[in-house]
Every structure is written in C-alpha cells, then in structure tokens.
Amino acid sequence: MLRKKLLFWLPPALSVAASIVFAIVLTVETINFRQNAAVTAGGDAESLERTLDWCEYAAGLLGACAVAAVMFVAWRLKQRLELVAAENAQIKAMEKFRRNFVSDVTHEIRTPITGITGAAEMLLDRPDKLNADERRELLGVIDAQARKLDRLALDILSLARIESRKESGPLDFKPCDLKALLARTVETFKYEAKSKGVEIEILRADEAEAACDAPLVEQAIGNLVENALRHSGSGRVELSLVRTSTQIAISVVDHGRGIPAAHQKRIFERFYQVDPSRSKGGTGLGLAIVKHIAALHGGESAVADTPGGGATFTLTIAR
Numbered sequence: 001m002l003r004k005k006l007l008f009w010l011p012p013a014l015s016v017a018a019s020i021v022f023a024i025v026l027t028v029e030t031i032n033f034r035q036n037a038a039v040t041a042g043g044d045a046e047s048l049e050r051t052l053d054w055c056e057y058a059a060g061l062l063g064a065c066a067v068a069a070v071m072f073v074a075w076r077l078k079q080r081l082e083l084v085a086a087e088n089a090q091i092k093a094m095e096k097f098r099r100n101f102v103s104d105v106t107h108e109i110r111t112p113i114t115g116i117t118g119a120a121e122m123l124l125d126r127p128d129k130l131n132a133d134e135r136r137e138l139l140g141v142i143d144a145q146a147r148k149l150d151r152l153a154l155d156i157l158s159l160a161r162i163e164s165r166k167e168s169g170p171l172d173f174k175p176c177d178l179k180a181l182l183a184r185t186v187e188t189f190k191y192e193a194k195s196k197g198v199e200i201e202i203l204r205a206d207e208a209e210a211a212c213d214a215p216l217v218e219q220a221i222g223n224l225v226e227n228a229l230r231h232s233g234s235g236r237v238e239l240s241l242v243r244t245s246t247q248i249a250i251s252v253v254d255h256g257r258g259i260p261a262a263h264q265k266r267i268f269e270r271f272y273q274v275d276p277s278r279s280k281g282g283t284g285l286g287l288a289i290v291k292h293i294a295a296l297h298g299g300e301s302a303v304a305d306t307p308g309g310g311a312t313f314t315l316t317i318a319r
Contacts, residue, residue, distance in 0.1 A: 109152065112145035119145075155285035158219065159270075162292045173211035173297075178248060178317075181214060182241050185221045189229065198229055199236045206243040210317050212297050217317065220293040220301075223286040224252040224313045232256030234310055247299060248317045255310040264303050290315060 119138040123130070130138070182205055193200040221239075228237045234256030242249045259267060266272050268291040271284035287301070290313075294301045298318030306312045 112149040115145035116142050158289050176212045176214045178208045179205045189225050202239045204240040208243040208248045216293045220290045223290050228254040251314045253312045259311045
C-alpha cells in the first residue's frame with residue numbers, strides 16, 4: 001500500500017520540485033543579467049529596459065510553470081478520488097455479497113439441522129414407543145439430512161475456493177485435455193445413470209486443449225450431468241464438446257421436463273431451485289458453482305430449451 005502511494009505521488013512531486021528549481025535558477029540568472037547589463041552599459045536606460053523585459057519573461061514563465069504544476073496535481077488528485085470511489089464501491093459490493101451469502105447459507109442450513117434435531121428428539125424421547133420401522137425411518141431422515149448438510153458444506157467450500165482464485169491475482173492455469181476430461185466425467189457418472197435407467201452418451205468431442213483449472217472444470221461438467229440425472233426426468237443425457245476459433249463449448253442435453261422460461265433467467269443464482277419439492281437432496285449451489293467456474297475461465301454458462309422438450313446447459317471456456 002505504501003509503495004502504491006509513493007508511486008502515485010512521486011511524478012507530481014518531482015514536477016512541482018523541478019518547476020520551483022527551474023524558476024529559482026531563471027530568476028537568479030535574470031537578476032545577474034540585469035546587474036551585468038547595468039554595469040556594462042554604465043547605467044544606460046535602454047539596457048536596463050531590456051533587463052526589465054527579461055524579468056517579465058522570467059515571471060511569466062514562472063507563472064506558467066506554477067499553473068502547469070497545479071493543474072497536474074489537480075488531475076492526479078481527481079484520478080485518486082475516482083480510484084478511491086471505485087475501490088469503495090467494490091468493497092460495498094463485496095460486503096453486500098457476503099451479507100447476502102451468509103444470510104442464504106444460514107437459511108439453508110436450518111432446514112437439514114431442523115430435520116436432524118427433530119428426528120433425534122423423537123428417538124430420544126420415545127425410545128420404547130417406536131417400533132423398528134419408525135426408528136429406521138427416523139434414522140433415515142437423520143442420514144439424509146446429514147448428507148445434505150455435508151454436500152452443502154462442500155459446495156460452500158467450492159464457492160469460497162473459486163472466489164479466492166479470483167482475488168489472488170493472475171491465474172496460473174495449466175494446459176488441459178478437455179476431451180479426456182469429458183470422457184472421465186461420463187465414466188464417473190455411468191453407474192449412477194445406469195441405476196436410474198438413464199442412458200448417458202457423448203455425441204461429439206472435438207480435440208480441444210485449453211489453459212484451465214482441470215479439477216474445477218471437471219466439477220462444473222459433473223454438476224451439469226448430476227443436475228440432468230437427478231432433476232430432469234430424462235431417460236437420456238447427451239454430452240458434446242465443440243471447439244471454435246475463440247472458445248470451447250461443453251453442452252449437457254436432456255430430454256426431460258424442461259425448465260420454464262421464467263426460471264431460466266435465475267437458474268444459476270445461489271440456492272435457486274425451480275421446484276424445491278423435487279430437489280432430491282440438492283443444495284441449490286451446483287449451477288451457481290458452474291457459473292462461477294465459467295466466469296473464472298473467461299466464459300459463461302447458459303441454458304436453453306432442447307428441441308422436442310428438455311433443457312440444454314452449456315459451459316464455455318475462452319481459448
């Protein structure tokens with residue numbers, strides 16, 4: 001911070017100092033010239049008049065230097081004020097984001113905690129009045145809500161990691177084979193897809209390499225595939241990787257119930273769910289993470305209707 005301030009004020013300070021030194025030297029030289037001229041001319045009135053003219057020129061030049069220095073300092077002050085205003089606006093935006101995020105997280109955490117504490121209280125208060133099926137059901141509630149809480153914690157940590165990467169300065173990405181990454185993602189989810197009776201397939205995979213954070217990009221694709229398997233109601237999920245001259249687009253297509261247009265604009269917001277009753281343990285952060293990962297890589301995330309029904313999610317990465 002001190003170094004930035006020194007670099008900011010050093011040019012105007014040097015400018016003012018140079019103007020003052022130049023003006024002093026010019027004034028001294030003018031006085032010497034006047035004295036020499038008077039001595040040489042023996043008090044000649046014409047020589048003294050020329051000397052006075054030189055003094056006027058010196059005074060004018062001194063005034064011009066002073067005005068230029070003041071204007072330069074004023075310009076730098078204006079720049080500084082604009083910079084401070086932009087920094088303050090950014091700080092306020094970050095504070096608002098953090099307040100809203102903490103509020104949203106607190107609200108979302110309460111739901112699984114309420115389920116866990118409620119089931120635990122029934123098990124503790126009525127141990128002799130519950131049959132085996134009722135106890136098993138309550139334990140199932142505790143298990144499901146605990147898993148949801150665990151997923152929520154992991155998603156929050158993912159968002160925090162992405163934000164820290166944004167604020168840490170220049171990104172040190174490494175070359176990544178996106179075609180291999182796409183194949184690995186499908187391999188990861190093929191057993192879950194099979195258990196749900198869903199066919200998962202790669203329709204197109206161009207040879208594509210880009211500088212990126214491979215684990216984050218794989219997480220983003222995985223979130224899109226998981227979203228399609230759990231929430232779309234589609235019997236088939238199709239993936240594609242298309243390379244263009246400026247970007248790489250990775251798409252996950254389903255042929256399920258689709259997403260109403262009114263929800264498509266908000267689908268990537270934190271904790272937003274089209275139908276909470278069908279969330280099936282989701283945290284509401286999966287697509288928000290996809291959006292942030294895309295932005296981190298100079299791309300974007302988008303959703304559109306699939307022709308014939310369903311939804312198409314696309315993640316782009318700048319080349």
